[in-house]
Amino acid sequence: MNFSSPLTILFTLLLLHETLYSTMADQKFIENTCKGTPSPNLCLKILLANPKSQNSDLTDLALIGVAAVKDKGVEIIRQIVALKSSKPKLRPTLNYCEEAYHAVVYADVPSSNEALRGGLAKFAEDGMADSAVESQACERSFSEHGWMSPMTDSNKAMNDVANVVRAIIRMLL
Secondary structure, rough: OHHHHHHHHHHHHHHHHHHHHHHHHHHHHHHHHHHOOOOHHHHHHHHHHOHHHOOOHHHHHHHHHHHHHHHHHHHHHHHHHHHHHHOHHHHHHHHHHHHHHHHHHHHHHHHHHHHHHHHOHHHHHHHHHHHHHHHHHHHHHHHHHHOOOOOHHHHHHHHHHHHHHHHHHHHOO
């Protein structure tokens, strides 16, 4: 019994060491990946918020990023619906923005997911590039009608997230 206790302790320490080393290596991989994006801090925030980022390869990190674009798009669509009620005079422009963000959530994101899963990174990159373009088009539509945009922060956030994810996907090319 005296032998099992030190062996158990030694085994536990070795297991803890390996787990810690593996976690540190995963963290370093994520940090190095994010350094290659236009916004490393945003990239880290996106990837580290998802526990699946640990033990992920670059394709998995890109898929996590695409999911973040979808989440941001859904959030913005909810914002648009609320703005339609509170700012009825902006309804035509908000309708345009809603269509743009529906394209992001229901076309760009699914096509990027499918492309990444199929090893076609170029097509996944195109989807994220379009997501950024849609956010810019929404923002621009307000000024085209002479209005101040109530969505500037949201549109910028989508543009930033989409461009970070696009940079991750480009690393697969």
